Amino acid sequence: MTAPTFKEFVEKHPSIKFFFTGGKGGVGKTISAAAIGHYFATQGKKTLVASLNPVHSLTSLYGQDIWGRGVQKIEGLENLWAVEVDIKKKIEVYREQLTERITSFLKWADIPVDPASFIEIAATNPAFEESAQFDTMTDIMLEKEENYDIIIFDCAAVANAIRLLGLSKIYDLWLGRMIESRKEALSLRVKLSFRKDKIKEEVEKDPMMADLLRQHEKMQKAKAILNDAEKTAFIFVTIPLALPIAVVERFIKMVRAFDIPVGGVFVNRIIPRAVAEADATEYMKNSFKQQDRYMDMIHNQLGDLVSAYIPLYSTEVLGVDGIAKVCEDMQKFKPD
Amino acid sequence: MGKKKDKDAPDKKRGGAKEAVKDFFYGMAMQGMTRYALKTRMYLEHLFMLITLGDMLGIPILPPYYSLKLLPYAVPNIKTWKRSLFKERDFTDALF
Amino acid sequence: MTSKMSDYYSSNHDTKIAVFAGKGGLGKTTCSAALSSWLAKKGRRALCFSTDPQASLSDIFEKDIFGKGRQELQESLYVMEIDADKRIAIFQEEIRQKIKDMYGIDEIPREIDEYITAAAAEPAMHESATYDAMAGLLASQEFDFYVFDMPPFGHGIRMVSMARILDMWIDKMEETRRMAQEYGDSAYRIQQKGAASGQDEMLNELQEIRKKLGFFQDLLTDSKRTAFYMVIVPEKMAILDTRRALDMFAQMDITLTGVVVNQVYPRELLKRDDLGDFLRERIEMQQKYLVQIEKELGNYVCAVIPMFDREPKGLKMIAEVGDIMMNWDGKITED
Numbered sequence: 001m002t003a004p005t006f007k008e009f010v011e012k013h014p015s016i017k018f019f020f021t022g023g024k025g026g027v028g029k030t031i032s033a034a035a036i037g038h039y040f041a042t043q044g045k046k047t048l049v050a051s052l053n054p055v056h057s058l059t060s061l062y063g064q065d066i067w068g069r070g071v072q073k074i075e076g077l078e079n080l081w082a083v084e085v086d087i088k089k090k091i092e093v094y095r096e097q098l099t100e101r102i103t104s105f106l107k108w109a110d111i112p113v114d115p116a117s118f119i120e121i122a123a124t125n126p127a128f129e130e131s132a133q134f135d136t137m138t139d140i141m142l143e144k145e146e147n148y149d150i151i152i153f154d155c156a157a158v159a160n161a162i163r164l165l166g167l168s169k170i171y172d173l174w175l176g177r178m179i180e181s182r183k184e185a186l187s188l189r190v191k192l193s194f195r196k197d198k199i200k201e202e203v204e205k206d207p208m209m210a211d212l213l214r215q216h217e218k219m220q221k222a223k224a225i226l227n228d229a230e231k232t233a234f235i236f237v238t239i240p241l242a243l244p245i246a247v248v249e250r251f252i253k254m255v256r257a258f259d260i261p262v263g264g265v266f267v268n269r270i271i272p273r274a275v276a277e278a279d280a281t282e283y284m285k286n287s288f289k290q291q292d293r294y295m296d297m298i299h300n301q302l303g304d305l306v307s308a309y310i311p312l313y314s315t316e317v318l319g320v321d322g323i324a325k326v327c328e329d330m331q332k333f334k335p336d
Numbered sequence: 337m338g339k340k341k342d343k344d345a346p347d348k349k350r351g352g353a354k355e356a357v358k359d360f361f362y363g364m365a366m367q368g369m370t371r372y373a374l375k376t377r378m379y380l381e382h383l384f385m386l387i388t389l390g391d392m393l394g395i396p397i398l399p400p401y402y403s404l405k406l407l408p409y410a411v412p413n414i415k416t417w418k419r420s421l422f423k424e425r426d427f428t429d430a431l432f
Numbered sequence: 433m434t435s436k437m438s439d440y441y442s443s444n445h446d447t448k449i450a451v452f453a454g455k456g457g458l459g460k461t462t463c464s465a466a467l468s469s470w471l472a473k474k475g476r477r478a479l480c481f482s483t484d485p486q487a488s489l490s491d492i493f494e495k496d497i498f499g500k501g502r503q504e505l506q507e508s509l510y511v512m513e514i515d516a517d518k519r520i521a522i523f524q525e526e527i528r529q530k531i532k533d534m535y536g537i538d539e540i541p542r543e544i545d546e547y548i549t550a551a552a553a554e555p556a557m558h559e560s561a562t563y564d565a566m567a568g569l570l571a572s573q574e575f576d577f578y579v580f581d582m583p584p585f586g587h588g589i590r591m592v593s594m595a596r597i598l599d600m601w602i603d604k605m606e607e608t609r610r611m612a613q614e615y616g617d618s619a620y621r622i623q624q625k626g627a628a629s630g631q632d633e634m635l636n637e638l639q640e641i642r643k644k645l646g647f648f649q650d651l652l653t654d655s656k657r658t659a660f661y662m663v664i665v666p667e668k669m670a671i672l673d674t675r676r677a678l679d680m681f682a683q684m685d686i687t688l689t690g691v692v693v694n695q696v697y698p699r700e701l702l703k704r705d706d707l708g709d710f711l712r713e714r715i716e717m718q719q720k721y722l723v724q725i726e727k728e729l730g731n732y733v734c735a736v737i738p739m740f741d742r743e744p745k746g747l748k749m750i751a752e753v754g755d756i757m758m759n760w761d762g763k764i765t766e767d
Contacts, residue, residue, distance in 0.1 A: 024488075025456010060669050102397075105386060113383070118397065241743050243491045244457075279708025281701060286741035314713030316667050388634065400551040401560030402641060404523070408530045409634040411544060 006039075006307045007331055009264055015230050018141060019152040019263065022255075023237035024247040028268040028310070030057050031317050031326055032237045033154035035310070038320075038327035041080035045149035049074075049082045050140055052133055052155050056084035063319050076320040081148070085140070090132035095119070097211065138222040179216060226260055233263025238302075240270060240294035249301060264307030266330070267298055272311050273336045295335060309333050385413065437690065437734050438758040441471070446656045449570070449578045452692070453681075454663035455673050459694040459737070460581040462744055462753060463663055465492050465511075468579045469747070470754035472509035476576040479510040481569065483562055483582055489513045494746050506747060510575065514565050516558045523561065524548050567648040606635065655687040661734070662688060665695045666721035674729070690734030692757065693725060697739045699766065719765065726764040735760040 004012060019036055021029040030051065037049040048071065051058045059066045066072045067084045074080040103115045137153060144151060225231055234255055238248045252262055276288035298306065308330045317326055388406045390397040398406075441447065450467055452460040461482060468480035479502065482489045489511050490498050497503045499515025527548055528540055540548070551557070570578060652658050660681065664674045674691070681688055697715045701707055707715075725733065735757045744753050 026458060057669050057673075060672055118387075242745065243488050243743070246491050247488070275708060275710040279711050280706030281704060281708075281711065283697070283701065283739075283741050284708060284711055290742045314710045315717045316669070318668070399556055399560045401523075401557060401564060402638075404527050404548065404551050405641065406634050406637055407527060407544070407548070408534050409637065411531055411535065411541075414544070 003264065003304050003306050005331070006036075006264060006266075009233070009307050010039075013230055013233065013263075016233050016263070017145065017148075017150060018225065018232045019150070020155055020232070020234045021152070021237055021266075022155045022234060022251060024244040027237045027239050027244050028266075029237050030061055030154045031323070032235060032266050032268065032310070032330075033152045034058075034061060034323045035326040035330050036152050036235070037080055037082075037150075038077070038323050039330070040150040041074075041077055042327070044079060046147070047080050047150045047152070048140075048144060048148045049080070049152045049154065050137075051082075051084045052137055052153055058082050058084050058154070061318065061323070074320065077324075083140075085133070085136050087129065087132040087136055090136050091128050094128050094132065138218055141222055141225055142218065179213065226258075229261035232261055234260055235263050235266055235307075236305075237266045237268055238298065239268050240291045240298060242294065242297075245294065245297055245301065252302075252305075262305060265298075265302050265305040266308045266310060267295075267306055267335075268310045269312040270295075270309055270333070270335050272333075275312075309335055385410065389414070435734075436759055436761050437467075438470075440659070440689070440734070441474075441758075444656070444659075447659050448576070449580075449651055449658040450661065450689075451652070451658065452579075452581045452661045452663055453677065455670065458663045458665050458670060459744075460663040461488050461492060462750070463661065463692055463694070463737075463757065464579045464581045465489065465750045466744075466754035466757050468511070468577075468754075469509055469751045470758050471577050471579070472506065473751065473754075475508060477508045477510065477574075478577040478579060479512060479569065479575040481512050481566060481578060481580040482514075483566065483580055492745055492750065512569075514562055516561050519561050519565060520552050520557055524552050564644075567644045570651060571644045571647050653685045655689070659689040660686055661690050661692055662732075663692045663694055664725065664729070666693060666718040666725060668721065671721060671724060671728070688732055691725075691729050691732040693722070693733060693736045693764070695739045696722070696736050722765045730764065733764055736762065736764060 010016065019033070021033045021036070023029050030053070033049055033051075037047050041047040049058065056067060062074055062082060064072065064075060066082050068086060071081050071083045074082055099115070099119045102118050106113060106115050106118075140151065140153075236248045236251060238244045248265060255262060271284070271288055271291055273288075276284050279285075310326055310329055311333050313322075313325075317323065387397055389403055389410055450464075452463045452467075454460040464480055464482070468478040471478040480489065490496050490513055493505055493511060495503070495505065497511055498513045499518050500513075502510045502512045504510050528545070531540055531544065532538065566580070569575075662674055662677060664670050678688060697711070697718055699715060699719060702712065702715055737753065737757055737760075740749075740753075742749075744750060
């Protein structure tokens with residue numbers, strides 16, 4: 001069974017708005033995201049490429065200062081914008097919230113200790129970074145939805161990407177529990193209080209509860225989008241090598257378990273036959289022979305999902321021109 | 337009562353928690369009153385529970401893996417802790 | 433230029449841990465596997481451990497070791513890939529059982545049971561479980577040598593700082609505890625009995641955790657006992673990333689032992705007539721970045737591993753990679 005090409009896939013799903021790229025580290029996720037961005041931008045669609053990596057590479061890829069500058073217009077191409085997501089600001093907000101909570105707790109329990117050291121420790125909670133990444137992604141999804149026709153998220157290495165998406169389910173469960181315990185805490189306060197009316201009023205305005213509910217609502221919306229196969233597509237990137245193929249297979253299984261739609265597989269770094277034949281070194285010969293084997297493996301195991309092939313280039317892909325070439329090859333190139 | 341204690345409590349400048357706690361206890365010891373000791377005991381209990389199981393209140397402090405490790409020891413205190421925590425201040429003061 | 437990696441290991445007997453850090457896809461897991469294999473051949477019981485949630489040790493050694501505990505692949509060579517989900521599930525069960533045993537109950541109160549269930553879903557749970565498992569392995573001192581890979585950003589970094597954080601916590605709790613005892617002894621007697629002893633046990637547990645993590649952190653930041661490597665390839669983006677990672681390690685008091693340059697096409701190929709244009713361009717690009725690596729990181733480079741004409745996999749080939757890596761003594765670039 002042959003899979004639809006990327007173009008066919010896009011034409012068959014005209015309302016797709018969000019793309020995600022994922023795969024083992026180093027297979028070309030960022031380049032694939034940029035190529036998809038190029039595809040839509042040249043069709044006149046307002047397009048945003050957003051990097052969710054802990055280590056961003058859009059700045060080096062486009063050769064343009066993007067880091068720390070929010071959404072930047074990409075020079076040299078109409079309709080294209082890019083952003084390297086800075087989670088530091090988000091973490092700062094978390095820190096402030098936590099500071100507020102701890103301070104008010106200590107004040108309330110009348111504990112005469114300096115909250116600073118508590119805050120310092122609590123703010124290093126490893127959950128912060130992951131939550132912040134996911135949070136920022138949902139922010140972009142919900143806030144920029146109106147502003148752009150297409151948004152492409154370049155996700156961090158496999159584990160992180162699974163997390164980001166899987167998290168929507170897990171995070172929800174976690175948030176649910178937080179809300180429950182907060183509710184319980186507040187109702188206990190009302191129950192035990194002498195001045196019920198006053199407390200009740202206070203409880204209704206509880207800033208933390210409001211915050212949790214807002215988060216919850218945001219999660220619900222994001223989840224609905226992520227699970228909508230007409231709106232969202234997850235593109236997996238692999239190269240003809242055993243490890244990246246295995247990772248994509250594992251990845252697809254996990255993503256499907258979260259009801260997230262798979263939009264296709266890109267096979268990157270394929271040595272074209274002509275290139276291999278022009279070179280008689282055992283290097284090229286063996287690599288090409290090995291590639292043949294792995295291409296078979298890809299066809300057997302992922303064949304019904306492969307929607308684009310991208311050749312191996314002799315030099316690193318850099319700049320809008322480099323990406324334009326990838327975009328063109330992504331639609332035309334076929335391994336022979 | 338609550339107000340009087342506020343006066344004893346040190347300011348929240350630098351010094352950190354250690355100094356704060358020390359000063360507080362110093363002031364308390366000078367008074368030499370069991371009631372204060374009892375109350376302090378309660379604060380500390382709150383503090384202890386906050387550190388270990390803060391996320392039950394939506395104030396996650398310790399990574400949850402370690403919170404879970406400590407959970408068995410806290411089981412008998414959880415209910416009382418939550419109750420005492422959410423009483424209004426006047427109420428606790430009235431107890432003593 | 434630094435000396436051969438093998439010299440390092442024959443003269444630094446205190447070194448018990450090696451960490452390979454680097455971005456995904458550059459071959460840090462391959463390097464970890466190669467060093468472990470080389471050490472095992474020298475008769476040291478070596479454990480190769482992956483902290484990557486999408487670990488590839490199973491693929492590299494061509495054996496399914498995921499979640500199967502430590503596996504001896506050949507004499508002295510042990511590998512382990514943690515199934516964090518499974519570990520968390522077991523951990524949850526242990527906690528439930530402990531509560532039942534401690535209080536002689538058959539059923540966990542609903543609220544507490546829900547807390548246990550939901551805590552496992554918390555975003556950082558995976559990371560903590562992996563970290564804890566690793567710290568436990570190191571503390572056990574069962575092996576002569578530990579090798580693991582670590583992403584340079586995100587959880588790898590936090591793993592080191594977590595011990596420090598926990599340290600601060602325990603200090604604070606002990607202090608609180610001590611003060612309560614000093615000033616509140618009379619209050620203890622008046623108050624109900626149970627609460628105090630529960631806190632003591634809790635503190636004991638915390639001290640245990642700290643011991644484990646503290647040991648781990650000391651090891652990692654002690655350059656005598658831990659060797660820290662960065663894996664890099666001769667490309668622009670990799671060089672940029674490495675620069676950033678170096679700053680980060682410096683902030684954490686981690687001393688870099690060496691840089692391993694991976695996936696380098698042998699420059700001799702350029703002299704051959706049968707070389708095609710494509711590969712020629714690629715090799716020339718690599719040579720350009722190798723000059724930059726020599727200039728910026730030259731003092732750190734301890735091995736250059738060639739690009740292989742097939743994926744380095746399986747015990748035999750990993751051993752070969754190990755020999756090449758450990759005995760590299762050449763130059764990064766032509767003069």
